[in-house]
Every structure is written in structure tokens, then in C-alpha cells.
Amino acid sequence: MAIRKLLVANRGEIAVRIIRAAQELGIRTVAVHSLADADSLAVKLADEAVPIGPPAASKSYLKIDAILEAARLTGADAVHPGYGFLAENADFADAVEAAGMVWVGPKGDSIRVMGDKVAARIAAEAAGVPVVPGSDGRIDDPDQARAVALAIGFPVMIKAAAGGGGRGIRIAHDMEEFERLMPQASAEAKAAFGDGGLYMEKVIERARHIEVQVLGDGTRAVHCFERECSLQRRRQKVWEEAPSASLPQAMRERLCASAVALAEAVGYRGAGTLEYLYDDASGAFYFIEMNTRIQVEHPVTEMVTGVDLVREMIRIAGGEPLRYRQEDIRLTGHAIEVRICAEDPSKGFQPAPGTISALRVPGGAGVRFDTMLYQGYTVPPFYDSLLGKLIVWDEDRASAIARMRRALGELAVEGLPTTRPLHMLLARDPEVAQADFHTRWLEPWLERNAHRLEETPE
Structure with a gap:
């Protein structure tokens, strides 16, 4: 379907970038914003703007219901998530499409496969793409994690199975350090992405x-x-x-x-x-x-x-x-x-x-x-x-x-x-x-x- 009005579910420079691109295509734009961003450049440039909550991202840019309601109120027929916030949230992608709008990005199922590092690794191996030596899948059991670390050899990188941006990552150079860092990585991943699952990779020097x-x-x-x-x-x-x-x-x-x-x-x-x-x-x-x-x-x-x-x-x-x-x-x-x-x-x-x-x-x-x-x-x-x-x-x-x-x-x-x-x-x-x-x-x-x-x- 041809997109007529695009809601930008983000803020900052990427929201400005998307608004400009859409307007060049003759598409009207909607900026959603927290109260802290009421005077933002994205709000000034968009054709329409809708406040969706207080400054905290958890109460505004991460609120799926508030964003969908803004789309309904303005008659937006598509949503672009930018990067960060809900951009790699498969449930959000599914919710946008379930509401009858266009999601500007990959299908929710693709996000689930490729947005999860373990599933993406499995897909890469199936496609014949080389992967870093590491765990065959996500690891939730400490004994399994120790065995994998010994098998691939130190130093090892402990990584969050979900998310990105360098969060939930630790490098362990020996087993003592591994025992200390593994729960830290899991806790950080849980806090950042709502998923404490981990996987491990061999560290490639330089x-x-x-x-x-x-x-x-x-x-x-x-x-x-x-x-x-x-x-x-x-x-x-x-x-x-x-x-x-x-x-x-x-x-x-x-x-x-x-x-x-x-x-x-x-x-x-x-x-x-x-x-x-x-x-x-x-x-x-x-x-x-x-x-x-x-x-x-x-x-x-x-x-x-x-x-x-x-x-x-x-x-x-x-x-x-x-x-x-x-x-x-x-x-x-x-x-x-x-x-x-x-x-x-x-x-x-x-x-x-x-x-x-x-x-x-x-x-x-x-x-x-x-x-x-x-x-x-x-x-x-x-x-x-x-x-x-x-x-x-x-x-x-x-x-x-x-x-x-x-x-x-x-x-x-x-x-x-x-x-x-x-x-x-x-x-x-x-x-x-x-x-x-x-x-x-x-x-x-x-x-x-x-x-x-x-x-x-x-």
C-alpha cells in the first residue's frame, strides 16, 4: 500500500532524518514526543506532533499503546521506529501491523530470528556464513557456561543473547574472572533488554x-x-x-x-x-x-x-x-x-x-x-x-x-x-x-x- 502519513516513533537526529526523507517522498509526517522534547527540531519539522508521556523513555518512547493511540488519532498509516527504543522490538512491529498500519522495517519474525544473537548465529551457519567459535545456543545454566568457556578457551566474551549497543558484555581472561563476570552480564542484559539469557564467543585479538x-x-x-x-x-x-x-x-x-x-x-x-x-x-x-x-x-x-x-x-x-x-x-x-x-x-x-x-x-x-x-x-x-x-x-x-x-x-x-x-x-x-x-x-x-x-x- 502507498504510505500517506508516517508516524516517527523516535526522537533526536534520527527522527529529523526520517521526517525529511518522508517529506521528500510527498508523505505527511507525525512526530510523537515526550514532554521533555516538546521544543525539539523533529516536532518543529513534522506536519503534526503528539505528546505521548513524561520525559522518562519508559513512560513515553517505550510505550507501545501510547504510540499506537497517537497513530490512530492522527490517521497515520505507517510507523518508522528509527534506531534504539522500540526499533528492534518484534512485538511492536507485530502490533503496528495488527492495527492495520505499515511497519517500516523487517517483519516481526525476522526481528526475532536476527535480533536474537543466538538465533542469528544459527541462521548464519545454515546459510554458510562463518561465525566466531562459541556456544551453540543461549546459555542459562552456569555449569554449561563453564564447560563452554573451557572448551573454546580463554579469553571469552560473555554477551547478552538479546539487544545490542555493547550492553551485557564482559570479557573473562580466566575461570575466576568468568565466575565473577557472568552474573553481572546476565543482570545487565535483564535490566537493559528484559532477557538475562547469554551466549559466549571466543575473543579475537586485534x-x-x-x-x-x-x-x-x-x-x-x-x-x-x-x-x-x-x-x-x-x-x-x-x-x-x-x-x-x-x-x-x-x-x-x-x-x-x-x-x-x-x-x-x-x-x-x-x-x-x-x-x-x-x-x-x-x-x-x-x-x-x-x-x-x-x-x-x-x-x-x-x-x-x-x-x-x-x-x-x-x-x-x-x-x-x-x-x-x-x-x-x-x-x-x-x-x-x-x-x-x-x-x-x-x-x-x-x-x-x-x-x-x-x-x-x-x-x-x-x-x-x-x-x-x-x-x-x-x-x-x-x-x-x-x-x-x-x-x-x-x-x-x-x-x-x-x-x-x-x-x-x-x-x-x-x-x-x-x-x-x-x-x-x-x-x-x-x-x-x-x-x-x-x-x-x-x-x-x-x-x-x-x-x-x-x-x-x-
Whole structure:
């Protein structure tokens, strides 16, 4: 069915991104918001806005009934969940469709399979995609967990079976540490995702985090190449690139083909991301999980392929078949994204909400700033600290880094501290320039450079 009015069940920069994409397609938009977000940019840009509860996400953005009622009141015929909150909640997807509306994303059954790390691992193995050595399924019994840990060998990663974002993860280097960390991981997973189930994987030393963007219509899928997301702090990405500078072309083709095979095997619909660990030393790659939603870092893929992923999600959800063949999607140049967050790098990245007293957005060729900010806006303290994403494109990686340095120099967000100083340093680091990093590179680097984060390098 053609979508006429789209409700955006999210907030912040991703809500703004979706509203703009929908309006470009001639679709009216509805922003739902908590009381804390009444003055948000998404509310200002949407055609209609509906308050759904108090500031706490548990009483607003996570309230399925309130969101569905807002859709009913406004006559919305589709819902886009963005990322975070209810984006990977299969019950929400089912509820939207049961109410007679279009869910802009994969079917609930696909979310259940690919959103659960254990089920996704089983699906990957069935599709012939290599996985990290680990447990065959979820583990709820401590004795079974100990036996698996001994079988795969330390160090092992204890991970939540549900959810993502680095929560519910612990690394144990020996059995004593394993005994201490396993209940912590389970408790954190239970609190974050409502499911304390765990599974385990072998830790790959000096791994790179590579992810492949796919689009599917439920029958056929294509990839939009890969992103490198190895620069992470506490397993949260801070700097993302497309394509990866570490992958030989033959490996890129194998990795991307495996992602398409898995997406087609599960009948995937919409935009999704398959995440892998890549071992530079051996040249091996391993599937770890799938994100059944749009990703924070999707703009770098858009910059190097010219594919508007959010618009394609909406088109596919509205019943259009996939418009691209694989040969239509070409990789051009290099793109980098940095996350600008309301955090103070000089104080251990302490969250720092406040009012934007002045804002200068960088411009020029190949520069994009996806944000929820405007001058005078007060950033609320109740949600994730992400303010926006600065994205640059250029013909090659060295030129993209130079353009990022220039764009960061132009960016000014006054009234609160941000992570800009971190990115200014990274954009000047020789190891970053050589792409000589891995998923555990950044945290020791931060310890060595903590004193340099106290003032913005010019």
C-alpha cells in the first residue's frame, strides 16, 4: 500500500532524518514526543506532533499503546521506529501491523530470528556464513557456561543473547574472572533488554569491526558495501568510515556476498546491517550479529553509494520491490562520520546537557551534518547524549580525513561541552591516518592522551 502519513516513533537526529526523507517522498509526517522534547527540531519539522508521556523513555518512547493511540488519532498509516527504543522490538512491529498500519522495517519474525544473537548465529551457519567459535545456543545454566568457556578457551566474551549497543558484555581472561563476570552480564542484559539469557564467543585479538549494509524486499537483497567501525569506546562507536581501508578487494567481495546470502536466506525486508569481526592477521571474517533497523552510521554508506537508505526503507515498506540490482550500486570515494555528543571528554566523557547558545554548522563540498540542534535549544538530560553526526566525503581516505579536520574546525556548538576535541585529535593521529587500529585500540589511546582532551586542539 502507498504510505500517506508516517508516524516517527523516535526522537533526536534520527527522527529529523526520517521526517525529511518522508517529506521528500510527498508523505505527511507525525512526530510523537515526550514532554521533555516538546521544543525539539523533529516536532518543529513534522506536519503534526503528539505528546505521548513524561520525559522518562519508559513512560513515553517505550510505550507501545501510547504510540499506537497517537497513530490512530492522527490517521497515520505507517510507523518508522528509527534506531534504539522500540526499533528492534518484534512485538511492536507485530502490533503496528495488527492495527492495520505499515511497519517500516523487517517483519516481526525476522526481528526475532536476527535480533536474537543466538538465533542469528544459527541462521548464519545454515546459510554458510562463518561465525566466531562459541556456544551453540543461549546459555542459562552456569555449569554449561563453564564447560563452554573451557572448551573454546580463554579469553571469552560473555554477551547478552538479546539487544545490542555493547550492553551485557564482559570479557573473562580466566575461570575466576568468568565466575565473577557472568552474573553481572546476565543482570545487565535483564535490566537493559528484559532477557538475562547469554551466549559466549571466543575473543579475537586485534579484531576489526566491519559491517555490511543490506537492503531487501523480502525476496531479493543487495549490499551497499561495508563500513569500518573499529574505533570504539566502551564498545560504543565514535568514528565510522566507508569503505574499510583494511579489506582487500577479494575479501570485500566475499564479505558482502555472505551478507546478501544471509539476508536472502531469512527473507529480510528493509534496511539492515550485518556485523562481522575481521582478523587482519589471518584474513578471516566472522559474523557476530545483525541489526534489524537503520544504523546511526548509515550516512557514510549513503555518501559513497548515492543510495538514500531511509527513503528506500519507506518505499519497500510501502510495497515497492527493491529498485536496485547489485551492479547498480557502485562504491565511489571515501566517507567518514564522527559522533558529536553532549559529553565532556576532559571529565571521563561525563554527559553534559544544556542550552545551545550558539551554533555554527560546517559547510562546503562533501560535508553533511545530521543533527537535532538549533540555537536556543535545550538538550534534555534524559536520553542518549548524541547531538549529531558530522559526515564528510572525498575522493580518497587521506583527502576525507583532511576534509574532516577542516569541517571540525568550522563546527561550533556553544553552551555545553562536546566530543569535538576527541575527533580533532583523532583526525590528526598518525595511526588513524594509516588505519592502523582495531576494536580495542581507542581506550588505551585515550588513557595516553587524556591530558590533551582538556582543551580543543586547533
